[in-house]
Amino acid sequence: MAEADKEFKWIGTRTIRPDGVDKVTGHAAFGADFTLPGMLVGKILRSPHAHARILSIDTTRAEAVPGVKSIVTSADFPEITRENAIKGESPPNFHDLSQNLMARGKVFYDGHAVAAVAATTPAAAEEAITLINVEYDVLPHVIDVDDAMKPDAPILHDDMFTAGVEPKPTKPSNIAKRIIFTKGDIDEGFAAADIVVEKDYTTQAVHQGYIEPHAVVANVAKDGQATIWCSSQGHFMVRQYCAHVLGRQIADIRVTPAEIGGGFGGKTTVYLEPVALLLSEKSGRPVKMTMTRDEVFRGTGPTSGSSMSVKIGAKNNGRIVAASAELKFQAGAFPGAPIQPGCMCCFGPYDIDNVESVGYDVVVNRPKVVAYRAPGAPISGYAVESTLDILARKLNMDPLALRELNAAGQGTRTVHGPTFGVVGYKETLESAKKHPHYQAELGPNQGRGVASGFWFNVGGESTASVSVNEDGTVTVTSGAPDIGGSRASLVIMAAEILGIDVNKVRAIIADTSSIGFNRHTGGSRVTFALGMMVTESARDIVRQLRERAARIWDIEVDAVDWKDGEARPAGANAGDFPPLTLHDLASKTGAGGGPINARASKNVQAPGPAFATHICDVEVDSETGKVTILRYTAIQDVGRAIHPSYVEGQIQGGVAQGVGWALNEEYIYGDDGRLQNPGFLDYRIPVASDLPMIDAVAIEVPNPTHPFGVRGVGEVPIVPPMAAVANAIEDAIGLRMTDLPMSPPRILEAIERKD
Amino acid sequence: MAEVLLYRDIAKQFTGGREKIHVDAKDVRSLLRALDTDFPGLAEVLQTDMAVAIDGQIYHDALLEPIEENSEICFLPAIEGG
Known part of the structure; x- marks a missing residue:
């Protein structure tokens, strides 16, 4: 594509970070920084066992603690069957996600959520979760991957049979799936080798180690419409997962993204948000939940060992x-x-x-x-x-x-x-x-x-818009959280196409009700995919600006060039007109045909x-x-x-x-x-x-x-x-x-x- | 005709072990239909949590993506990032 071959003014420069001042002065609002009047504090009771059957959960004593306003367990979540586990075009498995959010029947790891409480003070919530009586039947557990594959290993899921093997197994197993990728003839290849080296390795599970623990504020109004403020790698993902897990319609949930204090993949799912929604709905008040570091390690996903x-x-x-x-x-x-x-x-x-x-x-x-x-x-x-x-x-x-x-x-x-x-x-x-x-x-x-x-x-579904403001400044709006500098990249690309000073362009991340769908930030996709949407939108803006200049000069649009942020006659034959800057055109949008905006949406492919x-x-x-x-x-x-x-x-x-x-x-x-x-x-x-x-x-x-x-x-x-x-x-x-x-x-x- | 490359285990299950199939198709959807006509059930497998690579470029949810006369088509697991 042509842009890649041009000389650039802004691409490749080290412009000032759009989020820098807020972050270094402590003004950036992260997930735990939101508050609402009348807000409750939510806490989660977590399993002390690696593997156990839940025989009963008695919340009577917890409910009696002064200040406790609501308690939820898996009984408050709609049960999602394996048959209905996949919704839409892609993972996750919502049966598993729901059970991970709140244990149903069994706990599968130390730290698995069992119940949650919302109360007027942290102390009341803490006291209440200690008074929830959970009766467990402790089961044998397995931690190591090689141990879990042994025939006599404790089985986690009685209904899980290994996929990808023939004949199809008749006994449940901890091996969910076997996959194989083959190219050529491996036996012939090794037979032709002069030297063969072979080695075994192990690695341990490690956590993403993001500095900001998970945090959310959820508020469900009396009519069921819900608002969530949280830090995540994808607020559209949060909306979608909450809606599917709780059986709500997507339009009834609005998610506003906070600044994010690291994710690295670890915030591409939900842990607290559906729980906070249920606690808010039951109590009729906003609920804030913030994980401790202990909870982050015990209750959220690391990567595999x-x-x-x-x-x-x-x-x-x-x-x-x-x-x-x-x-x-x-x-x-x-x-x-x-x-x-x-x-x-x-x-x-x-x-x-x-x-x-x-x-x-x-x-x-x-x-x-x-x-x-x-x-x-x-x-x-x-x-x-x-x-x-x-x-x-x-x-x-x-x-x-x-x-x-x-x-x-x-x-x-x-x-x-x-x-x-x-x-x-x-x-x-x-x-x-x-x-x-x-x-x-x-x-x-x-x-x-x-x-x-x-x-x-990866690429993925992306939406961005570019709006020209009345003074010729520009706002870039996207819907994927900025984790690694995407606002800076998007601003630079817009400024490059529009030919204006990069400091005249600002970028925001809009909430889920203010812009079209965006896949979450992950897979190194945002500067690639959103960048493409911003580039398309900015090109559309340039097209509109050239059209307006052509109308003002009463010449053909092909006779108008856009260069260095202004419309110019393309040559001597186009006429002798003084250039029209972006500011000139933006300040006359009423007479020029209305506001100047552009939007691009696409499932961006081929990264x-x-x-x-x-x-x-x-x-x-x-x-x-x-x-x-x-x-x-x-x-x-x-x-x-x-x-x-x-x-x-x-x-x-x-x-x-x-x-x-x-x-x-x-x-x-x-x-x-x-x-x-x-x-x-x-x-x-x-x-x-x-x-x-x-x-x-x-x-x-x-x-x-x-x-x-x-x-x-x-x-x-x-x-x-x-x-x-x-x-x-x-x-x-x-x-x-x-x-x-x-x-x-x-x-x-x-x-x-x-x- | 486009050349479709199939994983060995899928080929064993559906095409009698043929890992390369040549199909005349203008886009991914028509290619899947053609494959399913010759090898019933194959299209469903190739659309379940799968992406498609056309001439080396990976596409997700890309039924309408055009295919050139001599394109190389490969179905592979959908990719999620961190």
């Missing part, structure tokens, strides 16, 4: 001739681990003739998993990229050279089916090879690792895939087991960096989370099935002092399907870090770490085993 095996066969010259992976992912209490993208992405960067990925979606007595940046890809990527490093060492080959020899490019057919179009993986490898980091000297106990990653990116290659240096303290990240360079094909600072921020954030996943983060369960580290003191995410400056290098191979060449950038940077760190550790101390996290105790244990 896993058990994996990877096998790669190659010729002596490094050409890979066969690769296979067996991936077992924890889904938590209900099916839905990101096993499909895990299988589809792990060999994505490579052009291999014979490939097979087999995946298992396995339920365990943990919170239901939810998306986390590039769902599934970092997990399987850790295993594959680690195995590639082992192969490079055995072949005595540079790890980047091995990847370069086998790199996917335009025309490579993937294991998940499609043939790649224009992609920039090889460019990331080339850049890594030339980067000064890759040539820098290392000291004792220091090592260097590299790893690559792939993510599809360009993203690739990344990372270089990591570590130092390992062999006495304490501590791994220090000395230097980190993340190179990524971003298509086109609309606002480079935000792009770099996305890359740096992904790396930081990946380093936490690699080195420290894990859910620790006791033998009783209870989570032992539900807080940031015991669940250690990286802090600033744990990380060096992360050098984010943006390679621009424009995506041909986007007017400015945009590719999503937020997902793929979390894919390579775990393997990059593991490969660096092996380089430093000669130990292959096959289990995450590579925390000091694990490193010491490995050193002791070696000695």
Whole structure:
């Protein structure tokens, strides 16, 4: 598309963040900042058991607590049968979602919601939930994915039979689904290999670790019309999920988005909102609910832990001739681990003739998993990229050279089916090879690792509008929460098309009743998809402005150019008229034909895939087991960096989370099935002092399907870090770490085993 | 004719193991109808939580997406991001 080839005024510049002042001065309103007159406080009673049958729930004593206004249990939720579980065009499974929101008959994990109370004070609500008497029949539980797959494992769901196997099973199982992706002939491929490497890996469940806990204010009026204020990755998603779970019509629910304090996939579902709606409806008053950090860890979705095996066969010259992976992912209490993208992405960067990925979606007595940046890809990527490093060492080959020899490019057919179009993986490898980091000297106990990653990116249903105000300023309105700088990107794209100062354009995120449907923010879609809608709308505005100028000058519209924010005669033959600026035209809309607005809605398709290659240096303290990240360079094909600072921020954030996943983060369960580290003191995410400056290098191979060449950038940077760190550790101390996290105790244990 | 690439397990179940099928179709909907005529039940499977890639570009809910004469068509699991 033409825009990608033009010289830009605003695209690629580091404009001031639209949300920056509010956030650094503490004025930004997040989910917990809303209040309404007469508002109640809602609290949730959560299961102390990993797996138990609920025999009875007695709320009598809780109801008697002064100030208690309403109590809800699963009895207040409409029962959604498995037959009616899917509504509309896409997941989720509303049967499972409803049961996850409020346990019905059984609790499936420590922290599973059992009942909720709304009261006039937090103390009254806290007291009331302690007085709800729940009688449990405690059942055997299973936490580990390999244990859950054993024939004698405690079964979570009696009505779940493994899909994807023949013959169809007659006994229930914790394996919800088996999937397989195959390309070529895997047996022939391995038979042709000169060298075969094979390794097993495990990873732990990790939380997205967003700083802002879930929070909501809900208010149901007497006529049943409901208003919700909350922080989420998609307020249209909140509206849709609440309506389907509670059996309401969508037009009766209006959701206003708050600023969001991080989501990373973890806020692509609902936990509190339907509960708060029911509490408000029963009490007749607004209800506010805010999770504690303990509740965030125990009651909301992390991403999967896993058990994996990877096998790669190659010729002596490094050409890979066969690769296979067996991936077992924890889904938590209900099916839905990101096993499909895990299988589809792990060999994505490579052009291999014979490939097979087999995946298992396995339920365990943990919170239901939810998306986390590039769902599934970092997990399987850790295993594959680690195995590639082992192969490079055995072949005595540079790890980047091995990847370069086998790199996917335009025309490579993937294991998940499609043939790649224009992609920039090889460019990331080339850049890594030339980067000064890759040539820098290392000291004792220091090592260097590299790893690559792939993510599809997504598009999806999107609506945006652009309005010209009376003074020639412009408002861009969209309906997808701004998590990674989308307001800045949308403003820049609008200013570029309109040819005006970027500071004359402002962006807002409208509530669900003020703009058309938008899919939630996720999959690195918003700057790509909404950007396309804003670009279309801005082009429509330019068309309207040219038409108005043509009418004023009484010439043909084709004789009017729009340049640098003003209409000009296209040439000498068009006439001699002084330019009409956007301000000129905007100030005369009454005479010019009315307000100047444009809107675009589309199911945006064909996002360009993203690739990344990372270089990591570590130092390992062999006495304490501590791994220090000395230097980190993340190179990524971003298509086109609309606002480079935000792009770099996305890359740096992904790396930081990946380093936490690699080195420290894990859910620790006791033998009783209870989570032992539900807080940031015991669940250690990286802090600033744990990380060096992360050098984010943006390679621009424009995506041909986007007017400015945009590719999503937020997902793929979390894919390579775990393997990059593991490969660096092996380089430093000669130990292959096959289990995450590579925390000091694990490193010491490995050193002791070696000695 | 467009070339449709099928996953091996789907091919085993519906097409006697043929993983490449050639279909004359102008868009995704007519392609699915043609496939279902020859292999009853296949269209439903290919539309359940599935996306379609046309010449390498991935589309969701894309029944009306046009198909070129020699397009490569591949059905794959729908993709959700974080």
